[in-house]
Structures are given as C-alpha cells and as structure tokens.
Amino acid sequence: MRKIAIGAGVAGVLALGALALPAAQADPESGLEHKRNSAGLFGDKPGARALAAEDGATQITDVTVNGGKYIAVGTTKQVSFTASVTATNPDGIADGQVAIWHGSDDADPEQVFGPTTENGTCTAVNATTSTCKVTITVTPHDDTYAYLWNELAGTWHVAAYAAGNDGSETADNFAGTTRVQRYSKLTVNAAPEPVTKGKPVTITGKLTRANWDDFAYHGYTNQPVALQFKPKTSTSYSTLKTPITSSTGALKTTSTAKADGYWRWNFTPKATTTPAVKTYGDYVDVR
Numbered sequence: 001m002r003k004i005a006i007g008a009g010v011a012g013v014l015a016l017g018a019l020a021l022p023a024a025q026a027d028p029e030s031g032l033e034h035k036r037n038s039a040g041l042f043g044d045k046p047g048a049r050a051l052a053a054e055d056g057a058t059q060i061t062d063v064t065v066n067g068g069k070y071i072a073v074g075t076t077k078q079v080s081f082t083a084s085v086t087a088t089n090p091d092g093i094a095d096g097q098v099a100i101w102h103g104s105d106d107a108d109p110e111q112v113f114g115p116t117t118e119n120g121t122c123t124a125v126n127a128t129t130s131t132c133k134v135t136i137t138v139t140p141h142d143d144t145y146a147y148l149w150n151e152l153a154g155t156w157h158v159a160a161y162a163a164g165n166d167g168s169e170t171a172d173n174f175a176g177t178t179r180v181q182r183y184s185k186l187t188v189n190a191a192p193e194p195v196t197k198g199k200p201v202t203i204t205g206k207l208t209r210a211n212w213d214d215f216a217y218h219g220y221t222n223q224p225v226a227l228q229f230k231p232k233t234s235t236s237y238s239t240l241k242t243p244i245t246s247s248t249g250a251l252k253t254t255s256t257a258k259a260d261g262y263w264r265w266n267f268t269p270k271a272t273t274t275p276a277v278k279t280y281g282d283y284v285d286v287r
Contacts, residue, residue: 058164062086070179089164096132153273190263194285219249
C-alpha cells in the first residue's frame with residue numbers, strides 16, 4: 001500500500017468503536033463457520049468526534065501498512081506485520097492505531113483485524129507530530145472457525161485512529177487500502193543433469209496457492225508462468241516461453257541446452273488475490 005495523505009477536515013468521519021461485526025455465519029459449501037474477529041477495530045476507543053476544524057484538533061497525515069507491501073497468508077501460520085499512523089496536534093499526540101477490514105460497508109464489515117495492543121507505540125517527530133506503530137496479526141483459522149475464507153482475498157480497507165494530548169480524536173475508516181492474499185508456492189526441476197549440448201532440457205514444476213476454505217494448498221490452474229534462463233556468466237534472467245499450468249497446477253516444457261546456467265519459473269499474477277512468486281535457479285551443467 002502506498003502512503004496515504006489524509007486531509008485535516010474529513011467530512012463525516014465515523015466512530016470506529018461503532019464498527020460492529022456480525023455473528024459467525026455458516027458456509028454451506030465448506031460446512032465451516034466464518035468467525036468474525038469479535039475484538040473489533042480499536043476495542044473501546046470512542047473514535048472520531050469531528051473536532052478537526054477546531055483549534056487543538058488532531059489530524060491524521062499519513063498511514064502505512066506492512067511497509068507498503070501486501071500481506072500473503074497461508075493455511076496455518078499467523079502473519080504479523082507493523083502498521084503506522086502519523087498524526088499532528090498542537091499539544092502533541094497521545095495515541096494512534098491502525099486496523100484493516102474487508103467489505104463495502106464499514107458499518108457491517110465482513111472481517112476485521114485490529115492492533116494486538118491497547119495503545120500504539122508513539123515516537124515524536126517534533127513537538128506536535130508523532131508516528132504511532134502497532135502490530136496486526138492475521139490468522140487464517142483456528143481449531144473451530146475460519147478467520148479467513150477465499151472470498152476475502154484481495155483488497156482490504158485501512159482504518160486509522162489518532163488522539164491528541166488535548167483530548168481531541170479523529171478517525172478514518174477509509175484511510176487507504178492494502179491486499180490480503182492467498183500465499184502461493186512454486187517449484188522447479190530441470191533435467192537431465194548434466195546434459196549434452198544441443199539436447200533438450202525438461203523443466204517441470206508446480207504452482208499452488210493457499211485455500212482458506214479447507215486449509216490446504218491446491219494447484220493453481222490455467223495460469224501463465226514464465227520459464228526463465230540465466231547463463232552461468234550472466235547476472236540476469238531472460239524469459240524463453242510462458243506455458244500454462246495444467247488442471248493440477250503442473251508445469252512442463254522443454255528447451256535446447258546451449259550453455260551452463262540456471263532455470264527458473266516466474267509467476268506474475270493478474271488477479272489481486274494471489275502474490276507473485278518465483279523459484280530459485282536450478283543449475284544444469286552442459287557438456
């Protein structure tokens with residue numbers, strides 16, 4: 001997510017404490033219950049009080065999530081990352097928090113992950129401005145419920161909150177966007193090793209991605225994946241061809257052995273739901 005500059009007088013700023021979540025709902029296809037994070041965004045934070053137009057008001061000026069990188073989540077491991085909000089107030093900043101949520105209606109989000117601590121860790125930039133950092137942890141599932149399900153992959157909204165030392169507060173449920181994506185894996189094998197010059201090299205692999213509905217990895221089908229080669233004496237890869245994954249996510253193609261070097265697969269998805277992934281270079285000696 002790029003850094004977001006937010007105006008001082010955001011009209012209609014909503015109280016983040018009122019961003020309630022619906023009860024768990026059953027998915028008829030998977031048989032699972034989709035568990036909403038009942039902690040909400042910022043716990044009991046009262047949220048915005050629309051004081052941005054008054055002297056002494058708190059203003060949010062910048063929000064960053066995960067250093068601007070997207071968040072890739074697998075099937076079992078929790079993923080923790082840092083988010084920060086920069087805010088200003090003539091009397092200084094007392095607190096700042098960031099959360100991410102999915103849906104189109106901030107009054108009824110589908111899922112939300114908020115900070116793991118009651119308050120952010122604020123570092124003063126100067127007497128009036130501070131940057132407050134929090135840790136957010138995204139959980140794919142627990143023993144009973146699904147915290148994430150496949151429909152949640154893609155773009156999420158970023159919400160930010162800040163409080164000044166004078167007691168004024170401000171918040172924005174649409175402070176920016178990020179992406180929570182289904183973690184992808186890619187393998188490679190080039191053979192035979194060694195190979196006679198002029199003979200074919202067979203390069204195989206498999207592209208899979210996390211399924212948040214059954215907590216397993218499945219083949220990512222019908223996806224173009226670039227086959228790339230780097231000669232032993234070179235520092236960069238060149239794309240030779242772009243085959244399509246099979247119905248199981250498998251890849252297989254051949255290329256003529258011309259020189260010692262490294263073979264790899266490089267996947268650049270068009271969809272926002274899956275991150276890019278590339279393999280290491282598999283070295284083949286040509287004799």
